[in-house]
Amino acid sequence: MLQWQHQGIEHQAVWRSESGLPAPRRVMVADDTMPADTAYRLACEGTALLWQGDFQNARHLMEAIKRRLDKPARSHSAKARKAKAAAADPVGVAQAFHLHRQAQGQRARVLGSILIPLQADYSIALRRAPDWRAACIQAWGAPAADAEVQAVSLRELLGVVGAHEWRKQGVPVPELGKAARIHPHYGVFSPVRGEYVQLVKEAPLPEAGRALAFDIGVGTGVLSAVLAQRGVQRVIATDMSPRALVCAQENLERLGLSDKVQLQQTHLFPEGQAGLIVCNPPWVPARAVTTLEQAVYDDNSAMLRGFLSDLRAHLLPEGEAWLILSDLAEHLGLRSRAQLLEWIAAAGLRVVGRLDTKPSHGKAQDSKDPLHAARAAEVTSLWRLAGVSS
Template sequence: MPRPTRTAPPPKGPAPVASAPTASPLPAGAPFTWRSESDEPSPARLHAVDDRLSADTALKRVRRGEFLLYSGDFHNAKQLLGALGRRLERASNARSPLEAFRAERRARQLEHETLSRIVVSLDRDYRLALARAPDVALACRQVWGEPATEFTVVPLKQLLGMLGAAEWRRKGLAVPGLTGLIHPHYGVYLPTRTDYVELLLSLPTLKGPRVFDVGTGTGVLSFLLLQRGAASVHATDCDSRAVACSRENAEQLGLRKSFQVTEADLFPPGKADLVVCNPPWIPEPPKNRVDRAVFDEDSQFLKRFLEGLSDALTPGGEGLLILSDLAVLLGLRPQGWLQEQITRCGLTVKWSKSTAARHAKAKDTSDPLHMARSRETTTLYCLTRAAT
C-alpha cells in the first residue's frame, strides 16, 4: 500500500533558486499535461492571473470553479495560497470525536479543492516561469519522469509538496534503531512517527527468519528486521512509488541481496516464518492516491490481510500486526471489532504490546481531533494460527 508523505516541514536549508526564468508562460490554447494527485480531470480552461490578484477575489473565482494560472512572483504565489487557506471556515464546537472527525475531513477536502485551483505551468524542461522561482526540475523528474509534452500544468500546492519531498529524499531521515538513513520518495508514507518502530524494536534479536513485509512503504520495517537478524525479506506494496523507494533504500543501506520487493496488493507467493504489516488504520474511503496509506474503506485491506495470514505462514510462523486504536476512539470502529476479526480468521493473539502515541498531534490542543488523539495507543499484536 502506498505511504504518503506526511505533513511535516522539510529539512532546513534554502531551496536552490533558478536564474531569471527564460521559459514562456503557457500560451493561450496550448495543449498541456495535467498533473493531479486527486485524479481530477484536466481543466477545460485556465484563467491567467498575476501578482495583482487579491486573496478575496481569488477565493470568489475559485469558488465559481475557475482554475487560475499564476504568473508573476513565486513568493507572492505562496502567500496567496496561505491567505486563501486562512479564509476558509473551520467547523467548531463538535459534540463528539466522530463529529469532529467528519467536520475535519470535510474541511480538509474543501481546502484541497480550493487551493488546488491555483495552478502554474512548467515548460518542456520543467522550468517554472515565475520570478524568484526555485529550480523544480529535479523534483518533477523524480515524481513524473521526463516530460512528455511541451507544457505541464500542476496545482502550486502539489508542486510545493513535491519540493519538500525532494529535500527529504536528498537529506534522508534518521529512524530510531536503524543503522543508516531512509530516503523517502514523494507520495510514500513518511516514517516520522516512531511509536510503531519502537514497538518492533522491543522484539528479541531474530534468528534468521524469512519475512514478508506487506505494505512496505519506504521499507523501514523490512530494514529494521534485516538488521536485527532476519535472513531475507520479501516485501510488497500496491504503489509503484513505494516499490521504487524501498528498492532504492535497500541499495543505499547495503541490504539489496537480502531484500526483494514486488508490486502487489497483499502477500507475495510462498510462505514466511514472520509476516509484518502496518496497515491503514482509518476505515474510511481515501479521497486521493496518497490517502491510501491511512484510509482503508470498510477495513477491506485489514480484513483481507487477516483472512490470508494463515496461508502465508510456515508451520509455527507468526504474524506481526501493528495498529492504532484511533478508529475506535473516533467511533469509526466498535470496541472489540479487531478481536472478532482475528477469531473469525482462525487466528489467536499470542501476545501484544502497546505504547501511547507521542506524535505532535497527540499533544496539540488546537487540533480538532485532540480529544481522541491524546488517548491514542498503537499496539503490536503477535498472531498465530488458533489451535484446532
C-alpha cells in the same frame, strides 16, 4: 486538457493531478494585479486561477488565501461549540471526523486553485521562478520527447519540492543505528512516527521466523531493514506501488541490507509460507483521496481484512504474525475493538501477545485540533497473532 482564453487567444495545457482530480471547468488568468479577496472568492466558487505573474507573488497569494480559510476555524461560533459538544459520544466523534475530512478536502480544493504552467521540460517561465526541474523529474520521471506544456496546482508543486528535500535529507531512524536515515520518495509515506518501528525492534522474534519473514506493504523499507538487522536471514517484502518498491530498494542498498531483502510487486502476500509475517496496514477505515493518504486511510478496512483472512494460509504452523495497528479508529467511532477481534477469530487466528506504546507526534498534544480527544487517547499496538490449533 486544461483550456483557457487570454487576450483573445485560446490556450491549452495537459492537466496534471497526483490525486486524480479532474481538470477545472472554469479557468481564469490571474497575475499580480488580482486582489487576495477576489482570488479567495473565485477559488471558493470553483474557479481555477492560471498564474501569469511573478512566481513569488503566487506563493504570497496562496498564503493570503490560507489566512482567509483559517480565520473562521479560529472563531468560537455556536456551530463550533456544538461540534465540540457532539464529540462527547462515539456517534458524535465519528461525525466530527467526517466533517473534519470534508472541511480538509474543501480547504485543499481552494488552496489548489492557483495553477502554475510548466514547460515541456518542467521549467517555469514566470518571473522569479525557481528551477524545480530536478524535483519534478524525481517525482514524475523524465519528460517525454513529445511532452507538452502542463498545468499543475501550486500547492501540489510545493509538495513535490518538499518531498525532494525529504528525500535528500532523509528521516533519522535510531532503531537502525545512530546515524541511520530512511529517505522517503515522493508518494511514499515517511516513517516520521517512529513508535511502530520501535515496536518491531522490541518484539520477541519467534524461532520460526528467523529463516524467512514476509513484510506486507514495504513502503520505504524501514521494517524490512529492522528485521534484517535483527538477524532474519531472508525477507520477502511486497507492495503494489512501483514508487514504494524503488524507494525501498534504494534505502536497503544504502543500509547495506539489499542482499537480505527480496522485493515483489504484488497484492499482499507472496507465494509460500513464512515463520514471521509483518504488516503495518493503513490505520483509519476511510477513503483515501491522494497517493500519500493511502498509507493512512483504508476504505472499509479492505487491506486489514484481506490481510487477516489470507494470513493463516501463508503462516507456518509454528509461525507468528505481527499486525501493527493504531486504535485511533476506535476512538473515532469508525471501528470497534470487538470487530477487530471478531475478524481475527474468524480468520482462524488467536492473539498470543500485544505490545503497546503511546504516540508522541505533535497532533496528540495539540488541544486545538478538532480530533484532539481521540488523538490524545490513541495507542499503537503490535498484535502477535498465531494460528488456532486444530
